[in-house]
Amino acid sequence: METTINPSVDLHRDDTASKIGMWLFIFTEILLFGGLFIVYSVYRFRNPVAFHLAHQELSVTMGFINTVILLISSATVAIAITAMQKHNKKLTMIMLGLTLLLALVFMINKYFEWGAKFEHGMYPGSELMANLGHGDMLFFSLYFFMTGLHGVHIIIGMVLLTITLIKVKSGAVNAGKYQLLENSGLYWHLVDLIWIFLFPLFYLIH
Amino acid sequence: MSEEKTHVVSIKTHLLVLFTLIILTVITVLITSIELGPYNTAAALVIATAKALVVLLYFMHLRFDEPIYRIMFGLVIAIFVAVIIVTFFDYLYR
Amino acid sequence: MAEQTIHHQEPNYLEYQGKYKGLAGWLTTTDHKRIGLLYFYSMMTFFLSGVVMGLLMKYELIAPGEQIMGAQTYNGLFTLHGLTMIFLFVIPGVAAVYGNFFLPILIGAKDVAFPRLNLASWYLYIIGAIVVLISQFMGDGPPDTGWTFYAPYSLKTNTNVVAAVTGAFILGFSSILTGLNFIVTMHRMRAPGMGWMRMPLFCWTLYGTGWIQLLATPIIGITFLMVMAERLLGIGFFDPTIGGDPILYQHLFWIYSHPAVYIMILPAMGVITEIIPTFARKTIFGYTAIIISSMAIAFVGYFVWGHHMFTSGMSSTSRWVFSLLTFLVAIPSAIKVFNWTATMYKGSINIQPPFLWAIAFIFVFMIGGFSGLVVGSLATDIHVHDTAFVVAHFHYIVFGGTGFAFFGALHYWYPKMFAKMYNIRVANIGLLIFFIGFNLLYFPMFYLGLMGMPRRYYDYIPMFEPANLLSTIGSWIMAIGLTVILVNLSRARKMTGKAVDDPWDGKTLEWQIQSPPTVENFEEIPTVTTGPYDYK
Numbered sequence: 080m081e082t083t084i085n086p087s088v089d090l091h092r093d094d095t096a097s098k099i100g101m102w103l104f105i106f107t108e109i110l111l112f113g114g115l116f117i118v119y120s121v122y123r124f125r126n127p128v129a130f131h132l133a134h135q136e137l138s139v140t141m142g143f144i145n146t147v148i149l150l151i152s153s154a155t156v157a158i159a160i161t162a163m164q165k166h167n168k169k170l171t172m173i174m175l176g177l178t179l180l181l182a183l184v185f186m187i188n189k190y191f192e193w194g195a196k197f198e199h200g201m202y203p204g205s206e207l208m209a210n211l212g213h214g215d216m217l218f219f220s221l222y223f224f225m226t227g228l229h230g231v232h233i234i235i236g237m238v239l240l241t242i243t244l245i246k247v248k249s250g251a252v253n254a255g256k257y258q259l260l261e262n263s264g265l266y267w268h269l270v271d272l273i274w275i276f277l278f279p280l281f282y283l284i285h
Numbered sequence: 286m287s288e289e290k291t292h293v294v295s296i297k298t299h300l301l302v303l304f305t306l307i308i309l310t311v312i313t314v315l316i317t318s319i320e321l322g323p324y325n326t327a328a329a330l331v332i333a334t335a336k337a338l339v340v341l342l343y344f345m346h347l348r349f350d351e352p353i354y355r356i357m358f359g360l361v362i363a364i365f366v367a368v369i370i371v372t373f374f375d376y377l378y379r
Numbered sequence: 380m381a382e383q384t385i386h387h388q389e390p391n392y393l394e395y396q397g398k399y400k401g402l403a404g405w406l407t408t409t410d411h412k413r414i415g416l417l418y419f420y421s422m423m424t425f426f427l428s429g430v431v432m433g434l435l436m437k438y439e440l441i442a443p444g445e446q447i448m449g450a451q452t453y454n455g456l457f458t459l460h461g462l463t464m465i466f467l468f469v470i471p472g473v474a475a476v477y478g479n480f481f482l483p484i485l486i487g488a489k490d491v492a493f494p495r496l497n498l499a500s501w502y503l504y505i506i507g508a509i510v511v512l513i514s515q516f517m518g519d520g521p522p523d524t525g526w527t528f529y530a531p532y533s534l535k536t537n538t539n540v541v542a543a544v545t546g547a548f549i550l551g552f553s554s555i556l557t558g559l560n561f562i563v564t565m566h567r568m569r570a571p572g573m574g575w576m577r578m579p580l581f582c583w584t585l586y587g588t589g590w591i592q593l594l595a596t597p598i599i600g601i602t603f604l605m606v607m608a609e610r611l612l613g614i615g616f617f618d619p620t621i622g623g624d625p626i627l628y629q630h631l632f633w634i635y636s637h638p639a640v641y642i643m644i645l646p647a648m649g650v651i652t653e654i655i656p657t658f659a660r661k662t663i664f665g666y667t668a669i670i671i672s673s674m675a676i677a678f679v680g681y682f683v684w685g686h687h688m689f690t691s692g693m694s695s696t697s698r699w700v701f702s703l704l705t706f707l708v709a710i711p712s713a714i715k716v717f718n719w720t721a722t723m724y725k726g727s728i729n730i731q732p733p734f735l736w737a738i739a740f741i742f743v744f745m746i747g748g749f750s751g752l753v754v755g756s757l758a759t760d761i762h763v764h765d766t767a768f769v770v771a772h773f774h775y776i777v778f779g780g781t782g783f784a785f786f787g788a789l790h791y792w793y794p795k796m797f798a799k800m801y802n803i804r805v806a807n808i809g810l811l812i813f814f815i816g817f818n819l820l821y822f823p824m825f826y827l828g829l830m831g832m833p834r835r836y837y838d839y840i841p842m843f844e845p846a847n848l849l850s851t852i853g854s855w856i857m858a859i860g861l862t863v864i865l866v867n868l869s870r871a872r873k874m875t876g877k878a879v880d881d882p883w884d885g886k887t888l889e890w891q892i893q894s895p896p897t898v899e900n901f902e903e904i905p906t907v908t909t910g911p912y913d914y915k
Contacts (some may be wrong), residue, residue: 082403096492096567102354103559106361107597113365114601114631118616120369121376139314146310154303157294157344164293206614213622220614224605268345275336278310285318285325308608364594364681371632371704374697 094258101262105269108232112273115225119280122217129214134284136201137222141192142282145185145273152181153271156240156264168247168252175244178267182237189230193223222281229277232270239263290360292349309336385891389902391589391895393797409494410898412842415480417501422476425467425508430861437820437854439837440847453837454523455538459515461526462543466550467508469781470639473646475504475557477788478585480796481898482561483890484577487570487907489899497901503553511546514539517592527636530617530628534609537794541610544603551596551603554642558592561585570888572907576670579887579911580663583651583670591638591645595681599635626691633684641680643672643777647784648715651737654791655719656912657885658734659726663912665718672711672718679708686755690764698757700898705755712748716741717871731883736787739814743783747775750825765835768828771821793868794878798894801871810869813860819853826840884911 123130133164159174193202203223208216243263246252252259313332317325342348347355390396392412399407408414436456439446448456479497483490492495515521518539524532533540542612565586569578605616606628615621617628654662663669670855683702719741730733750772754760763769794800828834832843839847881890887905893898 085348086498089304093492093567097565099354099566100493102357103562103593104610106357107555107559107593109361109602110365110594111597113368114598114634115324117369117372117634118605118627121624122622123375125372125624126622134311143310150306150310152301154299154306154346155310155654157302158296160295161294161299164291180286194320199375203608209613216621217613217623220608220616223614224608224616228604235818256355265345271344272337272340275340276333279313279317283329285317285321285328332472361594364678368634368681371685371697371700372634373684373692375630376698378694378696 084266092256094256095221097258101265105265109190109210109272112225112228112252115221115228116276116280118187118269119221119225122214122221123280123284126214126217129150129212130218131284133215133218134198134281137282139282141188142278145188146179148181148185148188148272149271151180153268155181160257160260160264163252163254163260164248169251171247171260172244175240175247179237179240182233186230186233193226214222225277226281227282229270229273232273236267236270239266292346294343295344298343302339306336306339309339325348389897391798391898392898393895396911407498409498411479411483411491411494411497411519412796412896412900413479414497414501415476418471418475418479418504419895421501421508422468422471423582425463428859429460429463429468432456432463434854434858436460437702437851441851442844442848443839443841445838446912448824448837450837451520451523454835455515455521457835458522458525458543458813460549462511462657462724463778465526465546465639468556468859469643469777470550471557471786472643472781473650473788474561474585474588475500476644476785477581478557478561478588478646478648480565481792481889483568483581484892484896484900485582486565486573487888487901488564488568489901489904489906491560492567493560496540497560498641500553500556500560503556503872507546507549507553509546510549511543514542514546517815518753527632528603528606529632530606530609530623530625531619533606534618537690541607544606545709548600548603551600554592555596558596560588562589562593566588570904570907575909576667577907577910580652580666580669580673581646581649584673585647587673588642588645591642591677591680595635595638595642599639602631602635609703626688629688629691630684630852633687637684637687638677638680640776641676643781645676647740647781648673650784650788650791651713651719651740653887654733654737654787655722656914657791657883657887658729658731658737658913659679659723660884661722661726661912662723662910662914663718664724666715666910667910668714669718672714676708679704679711683708683755686760688858689757689760702755709748709752709755716745716748724891729883732801732803732810733787733791733883735784735807735810736790739810740780740783741786743775743779743817746822747772747779763828765833766828766879767824767832767834770834771824771828774821774824779821789868791883792889793871794882795880795889795894795896797872798877799871799874801867801880802883805863809860809863811860812863813857816853816855816857816860820850820857821853823847823850824854844860887911 120187155174155178159171159178162168162170196202201219202208203220208219211219240263243252243260246259288379309332313329316328316332321328341358392410394405395410397404397408405413405417408417436453439448439453442647465747479491520539522528522533522536522540524536524538524540528544533544565578565582569575575594608614609616609618615623617623618623619625652663652669683701683705685697686705689698689701689785719737750768754763754769754772790801790806827843827846827850830843832839869912878894878896880892880894883890888905889896891905
C-alpha cells in the first residue's frame with residue numbers, strides 16, 4: 080500500500096488552519112455581540128419613544144468622527160497586508176503604526192465622550208442614572224455596556240497589532256510568513272464591523 | 286505552506302473602498318436627518334449592512350478567499366438572524 | 380482499512396519523557412492523549428463530588444421533614460450539584476475526554492490543529508472550576524439560584540452569584556476553544572484518502588458539537604457578563620423594577636443552554652454509533668442518514684429553546700411555535716435509534732460490556748426522549764412544569780444519555796488508552812447494578828412529578844413518601860454499581876499483562892495502532908482507502 084505523507088501534518092506550520100481558526104473565533108465574537116444586539120432590539124422595540132429621546136443626548140458629530148477614524152484604520156490595516164505581500168516592509172510598518180495611532184485617537188475621543196457623560200453625573204451606578212425612566216435607563220445601560228465592550232475589543236486589537244508590528248520589525252513576520260498580520264488584521268476589521276452597526280443604532284435613531 | 290493562491294488587492298482598490306465607506310457613512314447621517322417615518326431605521330440598517338459587506342468582501346478578503354469562508358459566514362449570519370426572528374415571536378405577539 | 384503498524388520501540392504516550400518528568404510533564408503536555416486524560420481525571424473528580432451531592436439530596440428526601448439539612452443548604456446544594464454536573468461534567472464530558480483522545484487518531488492525524496491552545500483550554504477549564512468552587516466559600520454564602528441563575532432573583536440574592544457566573548463564563552471560553560480546535564482539526568488534518576464522507580461518525584458528531592460550542596456559548600457568555608454588570612455596576616438589563624425584562628434573560632439563557640443539551644448528547648450518540656457496528660460486526664446502517672441527522676439536531680437545536688419557558692409568560696404565539704419546533708428535533712433523534720437497531724439486525728453480535736452499555740443507553744435514552752415529548756408539548760408541560768417529572772426527564776437524557784455513553788466509551792476504549800483489559804464479568808455485574816439503581820432512582824420521579832411534587836424543595840407532603848423512599852434506595856444501589864464499575868476499572872490498570880491492540884476487532888483507525896498509542900500515534904500517516912466500518 081502506498082503511503083503518502085500528509086503535508087499539513089508533517090510541516091508544523093499550517094497557515095490555512097490558523098486562518099480558519101481566526102474566522103471561527105470571529106464567528107464567536109459576532110455572536111457575543113449578537114446577544115447584545117438581541118437585547119438592544121427587544122428593548123428598543125418595547126421603548127421606542129424613550130430610546131429616541133435618550134439618543135439625543137449623544138453627539139452625532141462625535142460618533143461620525145469615530146466611525147470615519149475606524150474606517151480609515153481598517154483601510155490602513157488592509158494596505159499593510161498588501162504592502163507585506165509586495166515585500167514592502169517599510170510601508171507595512173508605517174501602515175500598522177498609523178492604525179495604532181488612529182485606534183488611540185478613537186479611544187481618546189471615547190474618553191472625552193464618556194467623560195462628558197460622567198461630568199453630567201451620567202455613569203453606571205450614579206444617582207442620576209438610577210432615577211431615569213425605564214426606557215432611558217435601558218438605553219444608557221446598553222450604551223455604556225456595548226460601547227464599553229467594544230472599547231475592550233479595541234484595546235485587545237491594539238495589543239495584537241503592537242505585537243504584530245514588533246514582529247514585522249524583527250522580521251519574524253515577513254513576506255513569506257505573515258499569517259499573524261492577516262489574523263490581527265481580521266480581528267481589527269471585526270472591531271470595525273461591530274462599530275458600523277453600533278453607530279446607527281445608538282447615534283442615529285430617528 | 287498554503288495551497289491557496291494569495292490574491293493581492295491593490296492599494297488603489299483599498300483606497301477606493303475606503304472612499305465608498307465614508308460616502309455611505311455620510312449618506313446614513315444625512316438620511317436620518319430627514320423624516321422618513323419607520324423607513325429611517327430600515328435605511329440606517331440597510332446602509333450599515335452594505336458597509337459591513339464591503340468591509341467583509343474587500344478588507345477581509347472574503348471575495349478572494351475560498352468559497353468555504355463565505356459559506357460559513359453566511360450560515361452563521363443566517364442562524365443569528367433566525368434566532369432574532371424566533372425571539373420576536375414572543376415580543377411581537379405578547 | 381489501513382495497514383497494520385508494526386510494533387516498535389518508540390515510547391507510548393504514558394511513558395514518554397519530554398522536557399519535564401512526572402507531574403510537570405503532564406501539566407505541560409501538548410499531546411492530545413495526555414490532555415484527554417487530564418480532562419478525564421479532573422472530570423471524574425468533579426463527577427464523583429457531584430454524585431455525593433446527589434446522594435445527600437436524595438437522603439434528605441428519604442422522608443418528609445428535615446433530615447440532614449435545611450432549606451438554604453438544600454438550595455445551595457442543588458445549585459452546586461447542577462453547576463458541577465452540567466458545566467464541569469456533561470458539557471465538556473465526552474467531547475473533551477474522548478474527543479481529545481481519539482479524534483486525531485480516528486482521522487489519521489498526529490495531534491489536533493492547535494495543541495497549545497488545547498492545553499490552554501484545559502487550564503481555562505480548571506480555572507473556571509476553581510472560581511466556581513471559590514463561590515461556595517467566599518462572600519455571603521454559596522449561590523442558591525439553581526444552575527440557571529434566573530433573573531431577577533439572581534440579581535437580588537445576597538449569595539455569591541458573581542463568582543459562580545464568572546466561573547461559568549471562563550468554562551464557556553474553554554468550551555469554545557475546544558470546539559474551534561476540533562473543527563479546524565477536521566478541516567485540515569484528515570489523512571490522505573480520509574474524505575469527509577469517510578470520517579467515523581463520532582468525528583461528525585464532534586463537528587456538529589464544535590459548531591454549537593462556537594455559536595451558542597458566546598450568547599450565555601454575554602448574558603452572564605450582563606448579570607455581572609447589573610450586580611456590580613447597577614446598570615439595568617433584566618430587573619423589571621427599572622424596565623428590564625426578566626423573560627429576556629430566560630430567552631438568552633436558553634438560547635445557549637438548550638443547544639448545550641446537544642453539546643452533551645451529540646458526542647454521546649457518536650460514541651454509541653462507534654460501539655454498535657464493532658460489536659454487531661456489521662457496517663453502520665445509513666451512514667449518510669446519521670450524518671444528516673446529527674447536523675439536523677445541531678441546527679434545529681438552536682430554535683427550540685423556548686420550550687423551557689412555556690409557563691414564563693411569553694406570548695402564546697411563540698409557545699406553539701416552540702412546541703412545534705421541539706417536535707421537529709425528535710425526528711433526527713429517532714432516526715439515529717432506528718439506524719442503531721437496523722445495524723444490529725442480522726449482525727453477528729458479540730456481547731461485551733461496551734455493547735451492553737450501548738444497549739442500556741438506547742433504553743434509557745428512549746425513556747428520556749419520550750418523556751421529552753411530554754414536556755415538549757405545550758398542554759402537558761403546563762401540568763408537569765417545575766415538578767419532579769422534569770427532573771426525571773433530564774436525568775434520563777443527560778445522565779442516562781451522556782453518562783451512559785461516557786462509561787460505555789470508557790469500557791470500549793479502555794484497552795486502547797491503557798493497554799489493559801478489565802474483568803469483563805465484573806464490568807457486566809457493575810453495569811447491571813448501576814442500571815437497576817439508575818431506573819429505581821429516577822423512574823419514581825416521573826410518578827412523583829405527575830402527582831404534583833415540585834422540584835427543588837427539601838421537604839414534601841407525606842403522600843409522596845413511598846415513591847421518594849424507593850428513589851432514595853435506588854440512589855444507593857446506583858452508587859454501589861458505580862463503585863463496582865470504577866474499582867474494576869482502576870484495578871485493571873495494575874494488572875500485569877497487556878491487552879491486545881484490537882480486542883474487539885474494531886475497524887476504525889484507533890484499533891490499527893499499538894496500545895497504548897505512541898506519542899505521534901502513527902509512525903507514518905496512513906492512507907485511507909475505505910469507509911470507516913469496513914466489515915465484510
